[in-house]
Amino acid sequence: MTLLEIKDLHAKIGDTEILHGINLTINRGEVHAIMGPNGSGKSTLSYVLSGREGYEVTGGDILLDGESVLEMEADERARAGMFLAFQYPVELPGVGGMTFLRAAVNARLREAGKDEVDQLAFVKLVRAKAKELGVSDDMLKRAVNVGFSGGEKKRYEILQMALLEPSLAVLDETDSGLDVDALRIVSEGVNALRGDARGMLVITHYQRLLSHIVPDFVHILAHGKIIKSGDKSLALEVEENGYAGLIDAAE
Amino acid sequence: MAATQETIAAVEEATGQYKYGFVTDIEVEKAPKGLNEDIIRFISAKKDEPEWLLEWRLKAYQKWLTMDSPDWAKLNIPEIDYQDIHYYAAPKTAEGPKSLDEVDPELLATYEKLGIPLNEQKMLAGVAVDAVFDSVSVATTFREELAKAGVIFCPISEAVHSHPELVKKYLGSVVPVADNYFSALNSAVFTDGSFVFIPKGVRCPMELSTYFRINEKNTGQFERTLIIAEDQSYVSYLEGCTAPQRDENQLHAAVVELVALEDAEIKYSTVQNWYPGDAEGKGGIYNFVTKRGACRGDRAKISWTQVETGSAVTWKYPSCILQGKDSVGEFYSVAVTNGAQQADTGTKMIHLGEGSRSTIISKGISAGKSNNTYRGLVQVMPKAENARNFTQCDSLLVGDKCGAHTVPYIVSRNPSGKVEHEATTSRISEDQLFYCHQRGLDEEEAVSLIVNGFCREVMKELPMEFAVEAQKLIAISLEGSVG
Numbered sequence: 001m002t003l004l005e006i007k008d009l010h011a012k013i014g015d016t017e018i019l020h021g022i023n024l025t026i027n028r029g030e031v032h033a034i035m036g037p038n039g040s041g042k043s044t045l046s047y048v049l050s051g052r053e054g055y056e057v058t059g060g061d062i063l064l065d066g067e068s069v070l071e072m073e074a075d076e077r078a079r080a081g082m083f084l085a086f087q088y089p090v091e092l093p094g095v096g097g098m099t100f101l102r103a104a105v106n107a108r109l110r111e112a113g114k115d116e117v118d119q120l121a122f123v124k125l126v127r128a129k130a131k132e133l134g135v136s137d138d139m140l141k142r143a144v145n146v147g148f149s150g151g152e153k154k155r156y157e158i159l160q161m162a163l164l165e166p167s168l169a170v171l172d173e174t175d176s177g178l179d180v181d182a183l184r185i186v187s188e189g190v191n192a193l194r195g196d197a198r199g200m201l202v203i204t205h206y207q208r209l210l211s212h213i214v215p216d217f218v219h220i221l222a223h224g225k226i227i228k229s230g231d232k233s234l235a236l237e238v239e240e241n242g243y244a245g246l247i248d249a250a251e
Numbered sequence: 252m253a254a255t256q257e258t259i260a261a262v263e264e265a266t267g268q269y270k271y272g273f274v275t276d277i278e279v280e281k282a283p284k285g286l287n288e289d290i291i292r293f294i295s296a297k298k299d300e301p302e303w304l305l306e307w308r309l310k311a312y313q314k315w316l317t318m319d320s321p322d323w324a325k326l327n328i329p330e331i332d333y334q335d336i337h338y339y340a341a342p343k344t345a346e347g348p349k350s351l352d353e354v355d356p357e358l359l360a361t362y363e364k365l366g367i368p369l370n371e372q373k374m375l376a377g378v379a380v381d382a383v384f385d386s387v388s389v390a391t392t393f394r395e396e397l398a399k400a401g402v403i404f405c406p407i408s409e410a411v412h413s414h415p416e417l418v419k420k421y422l423g424s425v426v427p428v429a430d431n432y433f434s435a436l437n438s439a440v441f442t443d444g445s446f447v448f449i450p451k452g453v454r455c456p457m458e459l460s461t462y463f464r465i466n467e468k469n470t471g472q473f474e475r476t477l478i479i480a481e482d483q484s485y486v487s488y489l490e491g492c493t494a495p496q497r498d499e500n501q502l503h504a505a506v507v508e509l510v511a512l513e514d515a516e517i518k519y520s521t522v523q524n525w526y527p528g529d530a531e532g533k534g535g536i537y538n539f540v541t542k543r544g545a546c547r548g549d550r551a552k553i554s555w556t557q558v559e560t561g562s563a564v565t566w567k568y569p570s571c572i573l574q575g576k577d578s579v580g581e582f583y584s585v586a587v588t589n590g591a592q593q594a595d596t597g598t599k600m601i602h603l604g605e606g607s608r609s610t611i612i613s614k615g616i617s618a619g620k621s622n623n624t625y626r627g628l629v630q631v632m633p634k635a636e637n638a639r640n641f642t643q644c645d646s647l648l649v650g651d652k653c654g655a656h657t658v659p660y661i662v663s664r665n666p667s668g669k670v671e672h673e674a675t676t677s678r679i680s681e682d683q684l685f686y687c688h689q690r691g692l693d694e695e696e697a698v699s700l701i702v703n704g705f706c707r708e709v710m711k712e713l714p715m716e717f718a719v720e721a722q723k724l725i726a727i728s729l730e731g732s733v734g
Contacts, residue, residue: 075692
């Protein structure tokens, strides 16, 4: 079943067009990877999908479950099931982790017309999921992302994803700044969330993440366009030969 | 917990900008407008006061006549016509109710609406409440139980009769009559307020709480609170305030005096939510308050915590006079201004005693086209060997039409004194907002979370029940300020 359809998507920041017509379809149960060199528009794509202010769509459409999301604000898209694991998660000084997680989960439940979470049950649930992801109780007590190491921030992102159970998860360079062990823990967390209920879009510069989170499809993004699509072997090809050859071949 | 839930529910029901803007329709007895010696005699007679207090009032009035309204604050206040105000208004049925059964049901309904239940549930929550409506105290709960512990908690008008020696000894001893323009005015016309006395060695068995409500049109509220904590005693006192939504400005000029003797501790918390006026600055309460505590004994401690979200104008500097050796003063403040509100607030820490210490944590949040000023004085006197102060002033700006100002005064007259001042000014960043939005939180909720996070150090000083209410209040105060 089609989850996300990106149709001839053009987008700009200020006066500069960054995305020049992207086409991509993700079905539920699929994991797609987008690879590309720096400046190819990878992060822009993640922000345009999630509705960040300042990113203007100038053409094309984005459909989630068949509905265009272009008129929806970022928070509405999130409540509709879209989740972005940030490359650089932001610190929220003084905002308690549990408070934040509960607010996010409740926002989604309210949208669905359901009751808010029971506080005690929620704390238990969070602790259990946190343990699986190597997020310590101490981290849960601290303010959101404040004083977290790079690896801790990424694990915290995946914890949020596990709690919010999005239909579409976009992971923006989740591997950046991770050592081998952290990469394994984060990947296991992501893999545990794979399934028929959701689709994933994994954005990365390097192949190494994709040997942990094995994608069904790989797309190469360069100069704001998808220049080649294939299966996981395409990632290995990039690893072997770099982006230059692929880009030259496309132009 | 029941009362906490009730409070949360009440606040959550809030739909408009100011949910306390209703007017209660009850019969009121008012003094004619204006201020003169006859009015003061009228008030004094109404309270059946002893001669010495009337004399005290009249002297204060004479002083006030010679004084000028202070103009040093960063506030733009239209001239106030002191002859156009009622200085006394009392619900007619409120003449000395003995129990809640005797209180006007309309009045109780008002407190219900405010989320301040004077009923059984509140009792169960273990908070003793004194409710002051316009000029008089209408209900003080839990008094018998407190009396068993030796604690006196009653309207000050009553304490004048029941404990004249205490009132006489301490009234005006921390804030002298002629301390400032508004304290002189208050001393002349104060009508009611709370009186608290904690005897030696007693830890007050419950939180004490007073709610102030200005209901009548063109009425000033001039309450007077006096708290005395004897040696080795402890008390935590909470104060909340609201007023109806009116186009005219209303005047509130209170005086609060705290006295902490040897090893005593007083914790005084305020959630101030007077009507702030509309977005253009029409109406609202002028809040001119003198709050001061004296740590008279060694190791005495006074802690002020305030969350100021209301009032058109706030002029308020809860202070500590640290006389005792090793005495401690604390000031934790959150001041939120939105629309056309103006706040000039801060503290004074006067170090007189050897080894005295003080901490000041101030969080100012400005939104709309409001102005928010922190003004604080830290003064180390010659005999205050090894006095220490730490001050942190953080300002958060929401939008680009508001102002945040920090005006610290530091005077150290003892070379061993150590005074630290840290200050920051920041904005809610677009990154932080987007992060919250991406997690499904709308603008209001995102701002509320971030702002409450910014204030956390102060909020955690509030008693649990108040903290929840204060968080919601901050969120409500900032509604519509972003986007």
